[in-house]
Amino acid sequence: MEVAQRRNRYEVEDKQRAHKLEMDELRHEFKGEVDQLKREHREALEAMERRHRAELADEQTHKSRELQELRIRLGAEQQDLNLELLKKEREIQDMRSQVEALRSDLDREQTLKGALKQKITEMEATNMTLEERMRGLQDQVAFLESGSKQQADSFANMQARLQEALRIAEEARQKLIKEETERRVLFNKYQELKGNIRVMCRVRPVLDPSEGETAKITFPDTKTSSQIDVTGPEEKSSLGVINRKVLPFEFDRVFDPSVHNEEVFGEISQLVQSALDGYNVCIFCYGQTGSGKTYTMSSGDGMIPRATHMIYDNITKLQEKSWTYTMEGSFVEVYNEELHDLLAPGRESDPKKRLEIRHDEARKQTTVLNCKTVALDSPDKVEAMLKQAQNNRSVAATKANERSSRSHSVFILKLVGENSATNERCEGTLNLVDLAGSERLKHSQAEGERMKETQNINKSLACLGDVIEALGRGSAHVPYRNSKLTHLLQYSLGGNSKTLMFVMVSPLEAHLKETITSLRFATKVSYSKRC
Known part of the structure; x- marks a missing residue:
């Protein structure tokens, strides 16, 4: 047993030594293969790195070349823009010079007109004196017919002097009529230089x-x-600090809260005169609900009553220059993209009597079929018509205002004048528009039918902005037919018509976002008219 155990131990030790030798040989072989693989992998990585470095260098060169070309192109465009800006500034300077020249001409004409009026007054006084003397002379006719040559000669002399005075008075009247015609031409040129599209702002x-x-x-x-200048809502700066940004807006005129309707009307009275002179005029108020649109337009001393009183006064004065006028008024509203007659509600239920817009291309006039018109021969009729229209206008409650106007109301005043001395004829239209409140859906929180109304209101207001922007750019196509409102006002927005937009804003902090939205819309219109 001991011999067998020794033999077995020796065999195990021999096998262990053989296994160790075999393992050492395998380790040596594997180490060589691993080193070879490491070398090959390192060489492959180095080759790949060299290739990527070459590609990166090529890409950087290409990008650098593109950046250089872009800088050159931007520099050229900047130079072109600077040249265009200089050209526009020269054009504006020229227009200002023309305005100053026309103002001088207008002042001179007004001075001449005043002198002529004074002369006519003197002539009228002379005529009255001559008429009194003529009546006295008629009492002496019997005596003059007695055959006394001296008295007959005296009567003939007086009669000749009377005819001469009448001739001079007629010449003065004809000259005054001619001056009125020339005044209309100069006045229209002056209005065109001020701008056929104007934008003003009023803060209630x-x-x-x-x-x-x-x-x-x-x-x-x-x-x-x-x-x-309006301080905008809070916003985070790049440093994470909350700040408030000041937003400047510029218009043709800004009325602060202390200004009354009388001063506001002083700015639009010239446009009312243009309507009397035979041009189409459109004056409209834009802004959120409760910003003062209806007060500015339709209150007791608003733009509509003041405009009609001014027209009546001027018609009376123009009678001495042989002008006679007829005046008709109608009142319609645009509600959910449909026309309604505010003077005869309920007629739209009959399909045969629904309102339809008709345009006369030759006369540049618009007619609304089946719409009731009222002959306005006194201010009292205007006040009664306003009251009736206001009672029939569509109003509804929204979260933005308890009594919110949900339609665009349009007061249409047609003026037709004829001159019996010169056979001149003029036909003008004055449109005074109280637009519906412009609220964002999120702010008004409208639901159901109210949401549909708000969507239609915002669509028509956007279309109005697009039309004015297209007119300002001089676009070949103006999208009048995109909404009933712009289709109705087509001939009072383009061509040689005069347009004035009042943007009405609220001074309250709660309405700040709506105020900024309204001012941005008005700024877009104001910018388009200067393009």
């Missing part, structure tokens, strides 16, 4: 302290301001 006052805090709205110069 705080009506009640319980309305809430006011937003920060400032005017650089309260007397001659055409700019309004």
Whole structure:
């Protein structure tokens, strides 16, 4: 057993030594193969790195070349823009010079007109004196017919002097009529230089302290301001600090909350005169619900009553220049992209009497078929018509305002004038528009039928902005037919018509976002008219 165990132990030790030798040989072989693989992998990595470095260098060269070309192109475009800007500035300077020249001409014509009026007044006084003397002379006719040659000669002399005075008075009247015609031409040129499209801003006052805090709205110069600065909502800066951004907006005129309707009407009275002179005029108020649109347009001393009173006064004065006028008014609303007659509600239920828009291309006039028109021969009729239309207008409650106008109301005043002395004829239209409140759906929280109304209102307002923008650019196609509102006002927005937009804003902090939205829309219109 001991011999067998020794033999077995020796065999095990021999096998262990053989196995160890075999393992050492395998390790040596594997180490060589691993080293070979490492060398091959390292060489492959180095080759790949060299290739990528070459490709990266090529790409950087290509990008550098493209960047250089882009810089050259941007530099050329910047130079072209600078040249175009200089050209526009020279054109603006030329237009300002023309405006100043026309203002001088207008002042001279007004001075001449005043002198002629004074002369006519003197002539009328002379005529009255001559008529009194003529009546006295008629009492002496019997005596003059007695055959006394001296008295007959005296009567003939007086009669000749009377005829001469009448001739001079007629010449003065004809000259005044001619001056009125020339005044219309010069006045229209002056209005065109001021701009056929104008944008003004009015900030309503705080009506009640319980309305809430006011937003920060400032005017650089309260007397001659055409700019309004609004402090926008809070926003984070690049450093993470909350700040408030000041947003400047510039218009043709800005009215602060202390301004009354009388001063506002002073800005639009010239456009009312243009309507009397035979041009189409459109004046509309835009803004969110409760910003003062209806107050500005239809209140007791609003633009509509003041405009009609001014027209009546001027018609009376123009009668001495041989002008006679007829005036007709109608009142319609655009509600959910449908026309309704505010003076005869319920007629639209009859398909045969539904309102339809008809355009006369030759006369540049618009007619609304089946719409009731009222002959306006006194201010009282205008006030009664306004009251009736306001009672029939579509109003509804929204979350933005308890009594919100949900339609666009359009007061259409047609003026037709004829001159019996010169056979001149003029036909103008004055459109005074109170637009529906412009609320975002998120702010108004409208639902159901109210949401549909808000969507239609916002669509028509957007179409109105697109039309004015296209007119400002001089586009060959103006999308009047995209909404009923712009289709109705087609001949009062384009061509030689005059358009004035009032953007009405609220001073309250709660309405700040809506205020900024309204001002941005108006700025878009104001910018398009300068393009």
